[in-house]
Amino acid sequence: MPGKTRPKKRRYQKKPSSTLSDAKDHIQKLFTQAKKAAKDNPALANRYTTLARKVAMKFKIRLTPEQKRxxxxxxxxxxxxxRNLRVRIHQHRVIYYCLNCKKFWRKPISKKSFKKT
Structure with missing residues (x-):
């Protein structure tokens, strides 16, 4: 049908940069608290991790590779x-094995990081 126009989509409004920086700081604090609480209270560390993920998803913030690990x-x-993670190196890959859910994932290691002797 010629002449019909589509309704305009509502665009996502970006959050102010001050709010984003506050959210990034909050995520960093939650991960540091999770590291401190992990030895004594793993349930609390898991809670901090879920809160950090939810804050990142709410503000559409990408986690750094260090935080993702x-x-x-x-x-x-x-x-x-x-405690609940097994780390192995095999054929230029780091293999992470979660002892909670029994899943594993691999991360390649760049050949630049290996020193030739």
Whole structure:
């Protein structure tokens, strides 16, 4: 049908930069609190992790690679190597194995990081 126009979509309004920086600070604080609480109270560390993820999703903030490695991408539990995370290096890959949900994932290691002797 010629001449028909589509209704305009509502656009997402960006949050103010001050709010985004406050949210990033809050996420960082939650992850540091989760690290402190992980040894004594793993349930509290998991709660801090879920709160940090929810804040990041609400404000559409990407987590840094260091922050992404702090929780399991499958069960979203806080990971502490030796407690609930097994880390292995195999054929230029780091293999992370979550002991909570029994899932694993691999991260490639760049060849630049290996020193030739």
């Amino acid at each position: 702090l929780f399991c991408p499958h069960c979203y539990k806080f990971l502490l190597p030796g």
